[in-house]
Amino acid sequence: MADDAQYRIALKSDSSAQRMTILFVALVVVSLIVLDVWQTLTARAQALRVSEITTSNLARSLAQHAEDTIKQSDTVLLGLIERIQVDGTAPPQVQRLRNLMQGWTRSLAQLQGLFIYDSEGRWIASSNAVDPPGLNNADRDYFRYHRASPDPGVHVGPVIRSRSTNALVIPVSRRLTGADGRFAGVVLATMKVDYFNQFYAGFDLDKHGVIALLLRDGTLLLRRPFDENVIGSSVAKGRIFSEMLPQADHGTLLQRSLVDDVERMYSYHALRTYPLVLETAESKAALLASWYENLLRSAAFVLVVGIALALCAMTLIRQIRHGLRTEAELRNAHAALQKLAMQDGLTGLANRRQLDAALPDEIGRARRNARPLGVIMLDIDHF
Structure with a gap:
């Protein structure tokens, strides 16, 4: 029974230690994930901002060339x-x-x-x-x-x-x-038109990058990549011409193309003297390509670290369990030895050692309480 009690105490201690270990590992993993998400979102915003600046500068330069x-x-x-x-x-x-x-x-x-x-x-x-x-x-x-x-x-x-x-x-x-x-x-x-096509072909854009020259009413004059079938088509219903251009002569936005349905970062710049608009665009897939690669590497790193921490936690929990069980066994062994030392093996009564251990305490208690203390001794022979 004593062994069972000691083991139950060990189990309670074990459960508490396990909870603390799991809580610590979970806290570390969540912290890593939160930090990684924050860095990822920051890097994405930075990539989009760099694309805005790049396409805006290119649109301004090409608008000046067209002018x-x-x-x-x-x-x-x-x-x-x-x-x-x-x-x-x-x-x-x-x-x-x-x-x-x-x-x-x-x-x-x-x-x-x-x-x-x-x-x-x-x-x-x-x-x-x-x-x-x-x-x-x-x-x-x-x-x-x-x-x-x-x-x-x-x-x-x-x-x-x-x-x-x-x-x-x-x-x-x-x-x-x-x-x-x-x-x-x-x-x-x-x-x-071929003069502009050749000039725009000299710029290093991604495979879905676009340079377009349009009339102010949204009529497409030319476009890189060149496709004669889209020349003369209108993009007047797009947000640039329907919402942004009436408010400002230049700007940037992320949208899907009305021509080929590719999502791009668009920058436009209206010419000062002539009723024309120059657009440049970089595909979202291209401008976020490096970001996606870093995202995968970062996710893999967090996953590996999480698995490693989980394995370490499992090992630590096993060691805690083993240590607590060993401690309980030692306590049981100590209690058994103490019992052997303090009790008579035949009758189970306290022996002289128990008297020597208890008597000073009882004398002290009697003195504090001002009460008498008596000791009865029986000497039994031939028991």
């Missing part, structure tokens, strides 16, 4: 208008204009051609060596725009296919106004 490129073409148009207003468009002047336009086209890499049309859309002159006979451009959107609008400013239209070279071009045009203020025709510069 400078269009400005060069527009400056040529202003020069042509001035020549026409001063010299007119008589046959001798037309040849001079043709030579001038050919020189400008050769010197500016973005130009596919320069053209002058009269009020009926007929070709007056162009930078072509030979103009195709019988062509009329009165049906073009830019021609109808200038004929209907007295605005003398520059007009940038959607991508069209050139009737002289069959290449995709971006039309940049201005209205010709006669001395009487009436519509007198159009001067046109066509910029090569």
Whole structure:
């Protein structure tokens, strides 16, 4: 019975030690997980922030390039208008204009051609060596725009296919106004879509990265990666054009593309002088690729550490159990020895050693309580 009591006491101590060990291990593991989650979320936010800065800077730089490129073409148009207003468009002047336009086209890499049309859309002159006979451009959107609008400013239209070279071009045009203020025709510069494609191809983007040039109304002029099927499509319903652009000329957001449904970090920058918007984008998968790798490594580390701590805890609990059981056995052995030393083996009564141990205590108690103390001794022979 004494052994059982001692063992139950040991079990209670064992259970308490196990709870403390499990609690400690759980606290360490939870702390590791919380720290890892915090570091992971911080690293993710940092990766997104770096992507915002990168795409925003690229959009600003490419918007400036587009502005400078269009400005060069527009400056040529202003020069042509001035020549026409001063010299007119008589046959001798037309040849001079043709030579001038050919020189400008050769010197500016973005130009596919320069053209002058009269009020009926007929070709007056162009930078072509030979103009195709019988062509009329009165049906073009830019021609109808200038004929209907007295605005003398520059007009940038959607991508069209050139009737002289069959290449995709971006039309940049201005209205010709006669001395009487009436519509007198159009001067046109066509910029090569391929020029921008080649320029944008030189930038190191991920395989889903995007560079796009769009009209302010959301019409897509060109896009890297190039896909002729999406040229002319509209992204006006996207958040950039429907929500952000009316509020600010530049910004950044994470969204899915209306063109290919890929989630990207988009930055846009509206040109200052021309009704165009430049977008750059990096796919979310690419910008978080390193973060995902670090996440897997971190999760593996926490898992390994957790398993190691669990194994250590199990070992420690086994050792605690063994130690407590050994301690209980020692206590039982000590109690048995003490019993043998203090009791008579035959009768189970206290012996002289028990008397020697108890008598000083009883004498002290009697003195404190001021009471008498008696001792009865029996000497039994032949028991």
